[in-house]
Amino acid sequence: QVVRNNFENLASMRLYVAAAVSVVGAVQFGFAIGVLNVPQGVIAAALGISPTSLSWSMVVSIFCIGGLLGAQVAGTIADQRGRVGLLMLSALACTLSGVVQFVSGVLASGGEGQR
Numbered sequence: 694q695v696v697r698n699n700f701e702n703l704a705s706m707r708l709y710v711a712a713a714v715s716v717v718g719a720v721q722f723g724f725a726i727g728v729l730n731v732p733q734g735v736i737a738a739a740l741g742i743s744p745t746s747l748s749w750s751m752v753v754s755i756f757c758i759g760g761l762l763g764a765q766v767a768g769t770i771a772d773q774r775g776r777v778g779l780l781m782l783s784a785l786a787c788t789l790s791g792v793v794q795f796v797s798g799v800l801a802s803g804g805e806g807q808r
Contacts, residue, residue: 733744742748771779 733749736752737744737749740748740752742752767779767783770782774782
């Protein structure tokens with residue numbers, strides 16, 4: 694009887710953990726889509742498309758597909774380089790993308806305001 698109660702408690706705990714992990718994943722995905730939709734007008738204007746067009750749907754879909762493919766690649770890299778190596782590579786990619794965004798903004802403005 695005691696062993697059965699311990700097994701049921703362990704099964705319940707695993708169920709709670711699985712539910713928590715799935716909810717957190719959904720929250721992160723929803724937040725990411727929300728972050729993309731907040732600057733929707735600015736992004737659509739910069740790309741020269743309508744926010745209600747099929748082109749905008751493609752932009753949002755590509756965002757989601759990028760996350761899916763990134764998750765697949767991340768597992769392979771983690772197996773080859775370890776988790777720390779993957780985190781360092783991810784930090785490098787984030788840093789480089791920030792630098793590219795900053796430089797592109799400066800170049801697009803022609804250096805205005807840089808006195």
